[in-house]
Amino acid sequence: MKWWLIFVIGLGVAYTANFALWTLVKMGVFKTIYNQSPGPCRIIQVNGSEDIILLANGQALVSSGFRNAKPKDVVGNVPPRDGNIFLFDFNNPDSDLKKLSLLASHDFNRSAFNPHGISSWQDPDNNHTLLYVVNHLSDGDAIEVFEYL
Secondary structure (H helix, E strand, O other), X not given: OOHHHHHHHHHHXXXXXXXXXXXXXXXXXXXXXXXXXXXXXOOOOOOOOOOEEEOOOOEEEEEEOOOOOOOOOOOOOOOOXXXXXXXXXXXXXXXXXXXXXXXXXXXXXXXXXXXXEEEEXXXXXXXXXXXXXXXXXXXXXXXXXXXXX
């Protein structure tokens, strides 16, 4: 047998083996999956939640009351929104959501509060947490800043 025929056959076998191994890896044959369960789940009722952030202390802040569409009543007025920020404590998962009191040092129209996205920043020096909330107002958007105590 000629040397080039052996080379071509060997190259074909190597290519086939490489393709088979690549296919098995992509199919996840060699992947280990661990079954982990975070615990029992339960439904928590909240009105139109859009965003949730987890704080370093194991608490989560949830924005609620967001409505993308602005429905109007029969007269054409936009009904007041019931926008809120709630607290959920993952350290005590059997507890319910707690409605936070929103106090602002600036001109804040509580009745027009329509929270969407939220984010936070914690000062490493004094552990004060600032909460930034995207508020969708009828005449535009605003970033509301609150201090979480």
